[in-house]
Amino acid sequence: MKLKKLAALALAGAMSLSLVACGGGTTPPPSADPSDGGDPVVEKHKIGILAPAVTHGWVAAVAYNAEVRCKELADQVEYKVVTSNNAEEMTTQLDELKTWGADAVVAFPQWEGMEVPIQQCIDDGIPVVNFDIEIAAEGVYRVSGDNYDMGYQGAQYVVDKIGTTGNVVILDVPTSGSVAELRKQGFLEHLAELAPDMKTVEYATQFTREAGLADMADILTANPQIDAVYSMDDETSIGAIQAIRDAGRTDIKVITGGGGSQEYFDMMLAEENQDLWIESALYSPAMVKDAVDMALAILDGNAPADFVKIIPTTIVDRENAAEYLDENTPY
Secondary structure (H helix, E strand, O other), X not given: OOEOOHHHHHHHHHOOOOOOOOEEOOOOOOOOOHHHOOOOOXXXXXXXXXXXXXXOHHHHHHHHHHHHHHHHOOOOEEEEEXXXXXXHHHHHXXXXXXXXXXXXXXXXXXOOOOHHHHHHHHHOOOOEEEEOOOOOOOOOEEEEXXXXXXXXXXXXXXXXXXXXXXXXXXXXXXXXXXXXXXXXXXXXXXXXXXXXXOEEXXXXXXXXXXXXXXXXXXXXXXXXXXXXXXXXXXXHHHHHHHHHHHHOOOOOOXXXXXXXXXXXXXXXXXXXXXXXXXXXXXXXXXXXXXXXXXXXXXXXXXXXXXXXXXXXXXXXXXXXXXXXXXXXXXX
């Protein structure tokens, strides 16, 4: 590691950064000056966290978990978190992280148009670990959940609960691009293997509870018999469940989800929902901690041989939801 002068550490220790306004970590008291016979003062790695502004509880939890992990690594890492509303703002903030002196960047580039600035960052010698999103940049590392497997596991869960025949509604989110495409592909392909006689009907919605409520209300009117609902997102599912309850429907026995919402976990455990199997394919925002760890490993000279780390899917329902409750998370 590089040596850092005592004055620089004192200045870093005086800095106080908030999460939204370019948040940052705390710095412990400086070590002894080697000229006084003490141990060398060792500079921490500076890791920038580039995240979208909060449009969804899951997105809020990404920034939260990134900061949690950086605080856990306080003896090794100095960090700054910035949040953006669009690709142009994120590009500007990436430049700000460079000026700040970031040694590595963990990025959640939710919009198109980030390929060029992230490639430039890599070309400037600053490693980038993308969280979740795959973009066309040479040399970018990535940590992500397995969207295809989320759909695959959803099909397995539905068949386990209702058998190999019935009517399944698929709540698709085509505006989410490859996320929904892969989840739907995994669901349909595995469902065809397990239950070729299962009937499916698809509807477009969004990853919000408001859309789940409004769209599911219309779907219920159009479909007098539904045995299961394949939803790809916990927020969508929360709205859909409200619509099911408002309509007094008792035919639906299963609804899936995805993400890791604490409110959704609570619904699984609620007494009034024991007539409905509520499932989530855990696509935890806590995965961003793995991205921070990967960035630190790269800076320590331990870069992984594989540029992509895929986090396996975990299924959560009433039988294990209590294990995933965390009162501190914003999602």
